[in-house]
Amino acid sequence: MITPHAGDPALQPQQRIAVLLPCFNEEVTVATVVTDFRAALPSATVYVFDNNSTDRTAALAEEAGAVVVPSPRQGKGHVIAHMFRSVDADIYIMADGDDTYPADRAVELIEALESSGADMVVGARLTSFEKGSFRLLHGIGNRVISGLISLLFATKVSDVLSGYRVFSRDFVQRLYLRSPGFEIETEMTLQAIVKDAVIREVPIHYGKRPEGSRSKLNTFSDGWQVLRSIFLIFKDYQPLAFFTVASALCFVLGLVAGWYPIADYVQTRYVSHVPLALLAAALEILAVLFLGIGLILNAITKFHIENQEVVASLHRRLDRSRD
Numbered sequence: 001m002i003t004p005h006a007g008d009p010a011l012q013p014q015q016r017i018a019v020l021l022p023c024f025n026e027e028v029t030v031a032t033v034v035t036d037f038r039a040a041l042p043s044a045t046v047y048v049f050d051n052n053s054t055d056r057t058a059a060l061a062e063e064a065g066a067v068v069v070p071s072p073r074q075g076k077g078h079v080i081a082h083m084f085r086s087v088d089a090d091i092y093i094m095a096d097g098d099d100t101y102p103a104d105r106a107v108e109l110i111e112a113l114e115s116s117g118a119d120m121v122v123g124a125r126l127t128s129f130e131k132g133s134f135r136l137l138h139g140i141g142n143r144v145i146s147g148l149i150s151l152l153f154a155t156k157v158s159d160v161l162s163g164y165r166v167f168s169r170d171f172v173q174r175l176y177l178r179s180p181g182f183e184i185e186t187e188m189t190l191q192a193i194v195k196d197a198v199i200r201e202v203p204i205h206y207g208k209r210p211e212g213s214r215s216k217l218n219t220f221s222d223g224w225q226v227l228r229s230i231f232l233i234f235k236d237y238q239p240l241a242f243f244t245v246a247s248a249l250c251f252v253l254g255l256v257a258g259w260y261p262i263a264d265y266v267q268t269r270y271v272s273h274v275p276l277a278l279l280a281a282a283l284e285i286l287a288v289l290f291l292g293i294g295l296i297l298n299a300i301t302k303f304h305i306e307n308q309e310v311v312a313s314l315h316r317r318l319d320r321s322r323d
Contacts, residue, residue: 001088002067004045017044017110018089021066021097022079027055028213029099034064036103037095047087048097051079057097077184081177092167100133100207101164109166112202119171119197120188122157123164125206133208141223145186145230152234152241153193158201160189161226171197174312183229190230194237195305239301243294247287254283 004018019037023030030048037046048061049071062068069086071079080094091110095101101123113121125133126142146160163185174195179187192199235242258280260273271277 002047002069002086003088004047015091016089017041017091017093018087019044019046019093019095019106020080020083020087021046021048021061021095022051022071022076022083023048023053023057023061023097024051024076025053025055025057026097026213027053027057027060029210030057030066030097031060031064032099033095033097033103034061034066036099037093037106038065040103040106041093044093045089047083049079049083049086051076061097075180077177077179077181077187080184080188084172084175084177090169092169092172094163094165094167096163098209098213100209102205102207105202105204106166109164109202112200113166113168116200117198118200119168120192121166121200121202122159122162122189123204124159124201125162125164125204126159127203129206130208133206141226145226149186149190149193149230152230153190153238155193155199157189157193157199161185164204170312170315173315174308176308179225179229181225183225186226186229187233190233190237194233195308237301239297240294243290243297247290247294250283250287250290254280254287257283 004016019041021030021033021037026033034046034048037044046066047069048058048066049069050058050061051071052074058068058070069082071082073079073082083094084092091113093106093109095103105123109121109123112118126139142159142161146157149160150156165185165188171192174197175188175191177184177187177191189199191197257276261271261277261280264271264273
């Protein structure tokens with residue numbers, strides 16, 4: 001476990017602040033990002049987790065004053081999970097190494113975390129950004145995904161894909177990340193929602209990648225992974241809602257399939273549409289099964305979340321006893 005030194009005196013004294021930068025082939029920008037965060041937060045420790053870069057990312061980050069940690073398991077999600085397992089701090093700041101996020105807003109994001117009692121503060125990019133900073137489909141896709149999450153989880157989020165975030169120590173201890181790639185920001189947001197964590201969004205200016213810096217995000221494959229992540233987390237953490245929808249769908253389809261067999265019986269006291277009758281019966285049985293599955297999994301999920309809260313409470317007590 002890596003522990004940063006005490007944080008900026010302008011913030012609460014003796015806070016250990018860690019700036020975490022997951023990087024893969026960012027030699028064009030990484031030194032600038034490290035330098036900017038060290039200037040914005042002089043007492044924080046800046047970590048660069050190098051994800052098998054084939055260029056001079058690691059060397060340039062170290063020259064700029066960062067603590068460089070090799071992270072061999074490929075994929076942004078794997079790197080972020082590694083960061084949270086490896087670094088012990090009171091406040092975590094996560095950003096990308098591509099020089100698109102304003103390091104000089106870091107103190108403001110930390111103050112928003114502390115003043116609001118939030119568990120996670122997100123730098124929201126969609127109100128102020130340079131021309132060309134978003135590819136056409138990325139901006140549209142972000143809004144669609146954020147709207148879908150707001151609808152499914154009954155909460156308001158505007159930039160679910162932002163990589164500029166500040167986390168409390170307590171929230172990081174409650175995270176169990178599984179996503180391997182760029183869908184990791186979506187998973188963090190969804191876990192925060194289902195675990196009843198407090199999320200705040202602070203508008204920031206989003207910059208364009210400098211010349212020579214290349215994005216690793218694939219519009220369609222990574223977009224599909226984000227949608228898949230939403231589907232799986234909705235199923236895992238909101239099973240009653242998920243399986244109730246499946247149950248209702250089977251129930252309605254069963255009624256549609258059973259219309260002719262029922263009409264047959266009413267008119268002739270004989271069912272001539274036997275295949276449709278069998279299909280309708282199967283769909284209605286599935287409807288009951290799905291509803292039962294949802295109820296059982298909902299109870300298990302609540303028990304699991306309560307256990308996580310107990311573990312987090314024990315961590316907090318242990319931290320206080322050490323202090």
